[in-house]
Amino acid sequence: MTSTTDPQTEPQTAPRNGPGPRPGRRNYTLLTAAAVATHLGSQGALIASAFAVLETGGGAGGVGLVAAARTVPLVLFLLVGGALADRLPRHRVMVAANALNCVSQAAFAVLVLTGEPRLWQMMLLSALGGTGQAFFSPANEGMLMSSVSGEQAGRAFALYRMATHGAGIGGAALGGALIAVFGPGWVLAIDAGAFLVAGALRAFLDVGHIPARAPGGGMIADLRDGWREFIGRSWLWTIVVQFAVVNAVVVATEAVYGPVVAKEELGGPGPWGLALAAFGAGTVVGALVMVRRRPRRLLLAGTLSVFALALPAAGLAVPLPVPGLVVMMFATGVSIEVFGICWMTTLHQEIPEEKLSRVASYDMFGSFGMIPVATALAGPAESAFGRTSALWGCAALVVLLTAAVLFVPDVRNMTLRTEPVTGGPADSPAVSADAESAVGRPG
Structure with a gap:
């Protein structure tokens, strides 16, 4: 699905929640x-x-x-x-x-x-x-x-x-x-x-359009409220759990194994720098693609793109020649950007405005929390299993966890819509009636 609206030139006349x-x-x-x-x-x-x-x-x-x-x-x-x-x-x-x-x-x-x-x-x-x-x-x-x-x-x-x-x-x-x-x-x-x-x-920045927060019971109460919002949506917490591991193994691959493989197999830091540059270029191209594309089933399209995050670990495990690795890294950059934009769009349409930052913090906490552990364990894992096995293990974890997330109905059926959400999980279901009628059809 494509969009012809320019967010920088199209006037916005209605707030996300509430009049004015x-x-x-x-x-x-x-x-x-x-x-x-x-x-x-x-x-x-x-x-x-x-x-x-x-x-x-x-x-x-x-x-x-x-x-x-x-x-x-x-x-x-x-x-x-x-x-x-x-x-x-x-x-x-x-x-x-x-x-x-x-x-x-x-x-x-x-x-x-x-x-x-x-x-x-x-x-x-x-x-x-x-x-x-x-x-x-x-x-x-x-x-x-x-x-x-x-x-x-x-x-x-x-x-x-x-x-x-x-x-x-x-x-x-x-x-x-x-x-x-x-x-x-x-x-x-x-x-x-x-x-x-x-x-x-x-x-x-103008925050006049954001409704005033009602007095609450303090920071702990706010954290509990954010947790209820987070855990009450199966699509949300399952994908965050998925990315707790996926982010960790991807960072371990790129920060620990990548430089070592480049030094020993690919000719030094230059080829690895080229591969990382290709990944960066891929993210820009992926964002450019998503300027024009609007997937109807947001999380299905985004999750399918996550399979590509197994490519860097697989390419380093072989290891591929530099041109092949560059292509893989570019494809990975495109794919992760497709997921990222689908994910942000889903949060935007499903999470009430007054809870966006708390939900975002639980998302980031889960997604980043395992990264220091994975980078610390990358060396011992190489010593215990060998670098090639460790890299294939990283690729397998990405594939298995991504496949598991696809068994969650709300992930498969989440549909792009434009109505604002004003309630919590109980009164703002993640899957619209239109989405439910689309079950079983290709996205």
Whole structure:
């Protein structure tokens, strides 16, 4: 199914929940511009932080510790961040998180530029950055979803993701070049400036169309309410459980096994960098495809595309020659973007606006929580079973879990629709009557 509506030019006249004017186009433009700014800075900063550790003699172990220092608070504070974003005006949470990221990256840059930073200092600043991200991400997802109308949602999400992926690719390339010329400190400083610009843009977001939150019983009550919303929808929690494992094995494949296979079998880091670039290009192409396509059965189309995430592990297990691996990585990028946009569209149409950030936080917590465990166990698994067997095991887990999710009726039958949802799981069924009549027909 195709869409001809442009979310950046089509006026939006109705809020997602409730009457009144809606400034969706303005918010969407601000959110997209701010996300492009942060992706340009952050992708280069990820490379810069690794080189900052290496330049102080930290080695691969030090790089891993700094990366883990960012990931752990990101996972720990996600649920609190989601509850807070549904309790306070989301744009204030986003601006505060951007301010924390700006300060932490600026301090990191100063340490690198003025001397030799110690490992614990870099870990602390990285942890502050992860904390900011934990509070920012659920608020951003809720704000983005509340800024588009139902019939435009899929295309709007595709354009947003295409812009951010493109910025990420450009930021990584620019960051690598700047590190080579000026060193990592200046790239970290640029990232701090990008957070400053993004926070300023997000300060102008309009939340007047979002209904005021009724006084509640506190943070714990909000978390319980979000959990009930999450666990009450079979399509939601089963896919999050699926991706808890799928994300973990995909990251372990790309972050641990990929570089090793490239070094020993493919000719070094250059071919692996080319494969990762192909994956990035695939995400942009996938978003471009989804600008034009609107699958009728959202989760069926999205879940079928997840099977492609087994390709990188299978390609490395063989291992394929570089051209074949590049093609596989490109196809994987396209496929994961199809899933991502179908998933965002489903959340947009099924989750009440006042609970979007809490549900997003449970989604992110489940999807990211196993990644540190998988990366830590990748080495022992290689020692115990051999690298080839471990990689085939990663591919098999993706295929088996994705096939299992297809047995959930709501996953197979979820249908694209445009009406807003105002209730919880009990009064807003995941499968519409139109979807039920489509059971048994190909999607």
